[in-house]
Amino acid sequence: MKCGNCEEQKSDNRDARGGVSGLKKIKVALAGQPNVGKSSIINSMTGARLHVGNFSGVTVEKKEIYIEKEGYEIEMVDLPGIYSLNAYTPEEQVAKNFLYNEDYDLIVNVVDANALSRNLIFTFQLMDMKKKMILVVNMIDEVEKQGGAVDRHKLEELLGIPVILTSAKEHRGVDEIVDYVIEVYKKNKPKNKLFYDERIEEQIEKLIRVLHKSPHFKDPDEARFIAIRLLDRDEEIYKTIHDLPIFIELHEMLGKIYKELEMEFDEESTSDILSNERYALSKALVMKTFKSPPKRVTLTDRLDKLLIHPVFGLPIFLFLMWLLFQITFEVGSIPMDLIDAAFVEVSNTIKAVLPSGAIQSVLSEGIVPAVGSVIMFLPNILILFLGINLLEQTGYMARAAFLLDGFMKRFGLQGKAFIPLVSGFGCTVPAYMAARTLKNPKDRIITMLVLGFMSCSARLPVYVLLIGAFFPASHAGNILFIIYISGAILGLIVAKVLRTVLFKGEPEPFVMEMPPYRFPSMKALSVELWIKAKLFLKKAGTFIAGASMVIWFFSSYPHNSQLVQNYEAKMEAAANEAQKVHLQNELAAKELESSYLGTIGKTIEPLFAPLGFDWRVSVATLSGLAAKEVVVSTLATLYAVGDADEKSGTLIERLRENISFKAAVALIVIIMIYSPCIAAMSTFWAEVPQWVWRGFYMIYPNVMAWVAAFGVYNLLDFLGY
Numbered sequence: 137m138k139c140g141n142c143e144e145q146k147s148d149n150r151d152a153r154g155g156v157s158g159l160k161k162i163k164v165a166l167a168g169q170p171n172v173g174k175s176s177i178i179n180s181m182t183g184a185r186l187h188v189g190n191f192s193g194v195t196v197e198k199k200e201i202y203i204e205k206e207g208y209e210i211e212m213v214d215l216p217g218i219y220s221l222n223a224y225t226p227e228e229q230v231a232k233n234f235l236y237n238e239d240y241d242l243i244v245n246v247v248d249a250n251a252l253s254r255n256l257i258f259t260f261q262l263m264d265m266k267k268k269m270i271l272v273v274n275m276i277d278e279v280e281k282q283g284g285a286v287d288r289h290k291l292e293e294l295l296g297i298p299v300i301l302t303s304a305k306e307h308r309g310v311d312e313i314v315d316y317v318i319e320v321y322k323k324n325k326p327k328n329k330l331f332y333d334e335r336i337e338e339q340i341e342k343l344i345r346v347l348h349k350s351p352h353f354k355d356p357d358e359a360r361f362i363a364i365r366l367l368d369r370d371e372e373i374y375k376t377i378h379d380l381p382i383f384i385e386l387h388e389m390l391g392k393i394y395k396e397l398e399m400e401f402d403e404e405s406t407s408d409i410l411s412n413e414r415y416a417l418s419k420a421l422v423m424k425t426f427k428s429p430p431k432r433v434t435l436t437d438r439l440d441k442l443l444i445h446p447v448f449g450l451p452i453f454l455f456l457m458w459l460l461f462q463i464t465f466e467v468g469s470i471p472m473d474l475i476d477a478a479f480v481e482v483s484n485t486i487k488a489v490l491p492s493g494a495i496q497s498v499l500s501e502g503i504v505p506a507v508g509s510v511i512m513f514l515p516n517i518l519i520l521f522l523g524i525n526l527l528e529q530t531g532y533m534a535r536a537a538f539l540l541d542g543f544m545k546r547f548g549l550q551g552k553a554f555i556p557l558v559s560g561f562g563c564t565v566p567a568y569m570a571a572r573t574l575k576n577p578k579d580r581i582i583t584m585l586v587l588g589f590m591s592c593s594a595r596l597p598v599y600v601l602l603i604g605a606f607f608p609a610s611h612a613g614n615i616l617f618i619i620y621i622s623g624a625i626l627g628l629i630v631a632k633v634l635r636t637v638l639f640k641g642e643p644e645p646f647v648m649e650m651p652p653y654r655f656p657s658m659k660a661l662s663v664e665l666w667i668k669a670k671l672f673l674k675k676a677g678t679f680i681a682g683a684s685m686v687i688w689f690f691s692s693y694p695h696n697s698q699l700v701q702n703y704e705a706k707m708e709a710a711a712n713e714a715q716k717v718h719l720q721n722e723l724a725a726k727e728l729e730s731s732y733l734g735t736i737g738k739t740i741e742p743l744f745a746p747l748g749f750d751w752r753v754s755v756a757t758l759s760g761l762a763a764k765e766v767v768v769s770t771l772a773t774l775y776a777v778g779d780a781d782e783k784s785g786t787l788i789e790r791l792r793e794n795i796s797f798k799a800a801v802a803l804i805v806i807i808m809i810y811s812p813c814i815a816a817m818s819t820f821w822a823e824v825p826q827w828v829w830r831g832f833y834m835i836y837p838n839v840m841a842w843v844a845a846f847g848v849y850n851l852l853d854f855l856g857y
């Protein structure tokens with residue numbers, strides 16, 4: 137599912153090259169632990185624009201990129217990071233499913249040169265699969281800068297597979313990957329170089345003998361892999377043998393082997409025995425092939441002293457968030473008036489140039505004000521995205537999750553939920569996907585149920601518009617900050633209630649890797665912003681323009697000729713120009729009220745009347761269920777259509793004239809709480825299979841939004857606003 141504001145850029149080369157016939161195809165699985173630079177490598181190799189970030193779990197869905205070389209079409213599949221084949225989070229499951237069940241030709245295993253010994257443990261698991269394989273040691277620039285080195289040839293010799301040293305950041309070595317892919321593809325599979333302790337090998341042999349009895353496991357490599365996975369207590373593999381005739385024999389034998397090995401190695405599980413084996417092997421390999429950089433206090437150590445300080449850490453985080461919203465409003469508002477004025481000018485020109493009629497009207501009162509009213513907020517949205525991107529790229533995201541862990545736990549959320557929640561400030565669609573990184577299903581569903589309270593960037597235009605119209609300019613940034621924080625606090629409170637009432641139990645303890653701080657790449661930042669800007673403008677030019685045409689049509693028809701005739705007669709008889717304009721406005725308003733939309737609006741008005749909304753605001757609120765920016769464009773169209781003269785040029789002025797302060801605040805509250813857009817809702821459906829939660833999620837935010845808006849409206853009324 138895609139959302140206009142956030143849709144991740146598909147690789148352009150897929151459209152251009154996917155499906156080219158006559159080329160030999162090679163399918164490559166790009167696998168590795170999280171945050172090692174898999175997606176960055178693809179970007180560096182192909183110029184693709186996959187999303188990258190300096191924390192674990194950026195990629196949560198597999199993505200395919202196509203490269204053509206020497207008569208081959210190479211499909212590189214970027215998989216989510218996975219710590220080991222004993223995977224358990226949903227996004228790790230995506231990677232594991234691919235590795236186990238898909239048909240592919242070879243594995244490119246990416247490892248982080250800074251953390252070679254931990255990464256190699258997964259490499260050994262992949263090597264057990266007996267696929268053709270290449271090892272890519274990435275981030276070599278960082279190791280070398282600190283005075284370390286990796287002996288590529290020694291590593292190649294010891295592992296028996298090709299090794300390439302790369303830096304996706306500096307575009308070093310990445311082009312070699314394709315050459316090696318083709319070369320390795322053409323060769324036969326290498327001989328196994330990875331053996332475990334003799335006592336384990338003995339048991340593997342026994343298992344292989346039984347497995348060979350089944351026609352499914354005649355291939356010795358396949359049988360060996362299954363045997364090792366069974367010793368590693370891989371439940372999925374266990375399930376696959378469950379229905380085979382050899383199961384009873386295998387099951388009995390496994391029971392014995394588990395006991396024997398566990399006694400012999402004095403471990404609780406054969407899985408631990410294999411882990412220890414791999415760990416020891418990896419340490420030995422690293423000792424022989426890695427020259428570690430001299431130990432010294434790094435920039436990361438120094439920054440962390442302050443940024444994750446037990447006392448100062450949290451206030452610094454809050455200050456940075458406050459600063460972001462100040463800048464979002466203040467700096468973003470600078471070009472706003474200019475953009476607004478430009479669109480008013482376009483509208484007026486259309487009115488002057490085109491003859492009056494439906495076409496002039498749909499352009500000057502429908503599409504142009506609507507699209508203009510939304511595009512006006514592009515600078516604000518880009519600044520907000522820049523902030524979120526910096527959080528992602530620098531490595532501060534993992535720190536913030538760590539800082540907030542204790543606080544969030546009190547509300548029944550685990551600290552790792554911070555990542556999807558923060559992505560929610562950008563766009564709710566990828567945020568739902570990011571919740572895949574939460575291992576515990578209860579933690580995940582609670583997080584998803586409150587994610588909508590993190591105001592996405594599409595709501596920003598509505599807030600900025602209403603703040604601009606109803607609050608003093610000196611407090612605007614603070615008000616914006618308060619709105620976002622209130623949404624977040626509300627999310628925490630609801631999470632607490634859900635945890636207490638529906639999902640009893642504690643959130644899962646939270647372990648997250650802290651990557652070193654990294655300077656964000658200016659190129660990556662500008663590409664991300666460029667993509668966001670392009671998508672936003674595309675959405676304004678297509679979806680918003682289309683929606684505004686619909687709104688314009690329903691608000692302009694049917695024509696009430698009787699009414700027009702009556703007013704024309706009155707206008708002719710008008711004593712002066714002022715009276716004439718007054719009558720013109722009255723006619724426009726009456727025509728609007730008798731339009732289709734007016735009729736619909738009047739029907740739903742009673743539902744929103746207790747919040748102080750007139751029918752126009754009511755319609756705009758409902759239209760926001762499609763996409764939040766549509767609230768702004770609908771308001772723009774409805775107030776442009778209903779206003780015959782251009783006395784009050786800007787939308788802000790028109791809103792001030794027509795909406796009370798307390799109703800405006802109630803509108804902000806509704807926008808903050810009610811259901812996210814259609815794209816987000818359908819992502820929720822795709823991610824959450826249970827009907828009970830789907831149904832619940834359709835209703836509860838909307839009921840809550842109304843009740844909260846009603847409360848706020850009446851409170852303000854009581855306070856005399």
Ligand SMILES: Nc1nc2c(ncn2[C@@H]2O[C@H](COP(=O)(O)OP(=O)(O)OP(=O)(O)O)[C@@H](O)[C@H]2O)c(=O)[nH]1
Binds near residue numbers: 218
């Ligand atoms: N210095 C340096 N940084 C790199 C290199 N490759 C990637 N990075 C940075 O490392 C971080 C992780 O990169 P990603 O490409 O998102 O990593 P990934 O392996 O796809 O991560 P997941 O999708 O979470 O599994 C980002 O901040 C990158 O900018 C490199 O070669 N050198």
Ligand SMILES: [Mg+2]
Binds near residue numbers: 214
């Ligand atoms: Mg990735």
